[in-house]
Amino acid sequence: MKKMAAAVASFATLATEPGEDAFRKLFRFYRQSRRGTADLGAVIDFSTAHEARGSRPGVPKVVRFHLNVSSVTEHDACRAGLQPVSKWQAYGLEGYPEDLSSIPSTHMTANTVIPRPGTLTDIHGRQNTGAGFIFIPNPFLPGCQWHWIKQCLKLYSQKPNVCNLDKHMTKEETHNLWEQSKEFLRSKEVNKRRPRSLLEKLRWVTLGYHYNWDSKKYSADHYTPFPSDLAFLSEQVAAACGFQDFRAEAGILNYYRLDSTLGIHVDRSELDHSKPLLSFSFGQSAIFLLGGLQRDEAPTAMFMHSGDIMVMSGFSRLLNHAVPRVLPHPDGECLPHCLETPLPAVLPSNSLVEPCSEEDWQNKSDLLGNHT
Numbered sequence: 290m291k292k293m294a295a296a297v298a299s300f301a302t303l304a305t306e307p308g309e310d311a312f313r314k315l316f317r318f319y320r321q322s323r324r325g326t327a328d329l330g331a332v333i334d335f336s337t338a339h340e341a342r343g344s345r346p347g348v349p350k351v352v353r354f355h356l357n358v359s360s361v362t363e364h365d366a367c368r369a370g371l372q373p374v375s376k377w378q379a380y381g382l383e384g385y386p387e388d389l390s391s392i393p394s395t396h397m398t399a400n401t402v403i404p405r406p407g408t409l410t411d412i413h414g415r416q417n418t419g420a421g422f423i424f425i426p427n428p429f430l431p432g433c434q435w436h437w438i439k440q441c442l443k444l445y446s447q448k449p450n451v452c453n454l455d456k457h458m459t460k461e462e463t464h465n466l467w468e469q470s471k472e473f474l475r476s477k478e479v480n481k482r483r484p485r486s487l488l489e490k491l492r493w494v495t496l497g498y499h500y501n502w503d504s505k506k507y508s509a510d511h512y513t514p515f516p517s518d519l520a521f522l523s524e525q526v527a528a529a530c531g532f533q534d535f536r537a538e539a540g541i542l543n544y545y546r547l548d549s550t551l552g553i554h555v556d557r558s559e560l561d562h563s564k565p566l567l568s569f570s571f572g573q574s575a576i577f578l579l580g581g582l583q584r585d586e587a588p589t590a591m592f593m594h595s596g597d598i599m600v601m602s603g604f605s606r607l608l609n610h611a612v613p614r615v616l617p618h619p620d621g622e623c624l625p626h627c628l629e630t631p632l633p634a635v636l637p638s639n640s641l642v643e644p645c646s647e648e649d650w651q652n653k654s655d656l657l658g659n660h661t
Contacts, residue, residue: 311587312553312580312609319576319590319613320550332576333591336426338380349589350383354423360528369522370433370642374529377428382589385422385579385605421605422579423530427596432632434596436642438571440518441542443467446491449513451499453492466491489546496540506558507539515540518641523567530600532565547573551612553584565602571595574616574625580609592616595625 322328331348338351356379363373427434446452446466454463466487473486497515498507520537527535543551556566570593577599580588588609593599601608618625632644 310584312578312584312611315588315590316553316578316611316613319578322576322614329576331590333382333589335378335380335424335591335597336594338378338426349385352381352383354379354381354530356529357531357533358529360531360533361525364637365521365525367430368637368640368642369518369525370430370436370640371428371522371525372430374428377425377529379423379425379530381422381424382579385589385608421601421603423600424591425526425598425600427594427627428526428598429596429627431627431630433642434571434628435632435645437519437522437569438628439643439645440516441494441544441571442488445496445516445519445542446488446494450494450496451511451513452494454487454490463487491544493544494542496542497537498539500539500541500558521641522569526567526598526600527565530565532602535565537567545572545575545612545615547615547617549612549615553578553580553609553611555609556606559606562603562606565600566606568599568601570597570599572625572628573618575612576614576616578611578613579605580611582607582609584609595627 318328319332333348333351335351356374356377358374361374366373448460448464452463452466454466470486470488473489496519497512498509499511499513500507501511515537519540523537524535527533545551572595574595575593577591577593578588579591580586586609588611593612632642636642
């Protein structure tokens with residue numbers, strides 16, 4: 290009863306007045322929250338959504354999303370380190386998207402394209418229209434997440450891709466961040482004053498058409514080839530969600546420390562919102578907030594665990610969202626359990642997934658203990 294009372298008291302303090310920035314208030318609330326406390330009682334956990342018994346007050350109902358199982362062969366899924374699509378679970382939230390006619394003209398442009406909604410079915414089998422937000426809890430084969438973690442840390446961080454360090458360092462100084470950082474990561478010295486390696490200072494990397502953080506735009510003149518393996522992975526996920534013609538052309542990799550956040554924002558750089566935005570999460574868990582068109586609309590909080598995928602298209606591309614907190618493992622361990630399993634014994638001969646060396650595995654484990 291004490292925990293329940295604490296939860297009621299906590300959420301009672303979040304009552305907002307009309308016009309107040311409800312998103313900012315909840316962002317600060319979850320920024321200060323701790324895992325294992327009543328403060329996280331309203332956070333949706335899609336990894337256990339199939340066990341849900343009705344919705345909670347003030348929390349949108351979780352609904353099933355029916356994937357296009359025949360659009361991705363088992364061979365292609367396995368090549369990318371994914372389970373067969375028939376084994377995936379996929380969900381949406383009732384009310385995301387809402388009636389598109391309610392979108393104010395200030396949020397639309399002459400070139401804005403919104404797709405026709407798909408079909409969602411709630412946990413009890415009732416149908417709802419709308420497929421702008423799709424959440425897929427970890428569909429990766431055991432051990433295969435490590436390949437994509439390795440790519441993010443070791444390969445995608447290399448030139449000619451662009452990163453946050455480029456503003457302060459030369460290309461020569463940021464060449465092969467992984468090799469430059471190995472000795473730092475290998476050190477077992479526990480010293481907060483130890484200089485951080487370049488990889489630990491990495492905050493973002495852009496791929497393909499590079500995002501300009503100053504102008505908030507993409508430019509056709511600033512382009513490098515998009516990684517073919519990541520493009521293949523993205524295309525399989527997009528096809529399973531009904532976007533058969535999707536082609537990955539641009540990407541942003543965000544590297545989070547345990548004390549990092551992603552501020553409240555809306556992705557307005559792309560004019561064609563019919564193309565989905567895919568988000569892959571690897572490492573520690575985090576809280577993701579998905580709000581409305583205005584900041585006075587309280588957001589929905591959900592956990593992102595390692596391997597989870599979010600797909601946002603249409604209306605959902607216009608919504609405020611943020612990451613207020615990265616959560617350490619609840620048992621005090623460095624890594625989530627899903628990252629402790631080895632690669633499958635048998636992979637296709639043309640698999641994109643490669644084994645991770647013992648040295649690389651240890652270095653990445655140490656790094657992920659403080660990052661996500």
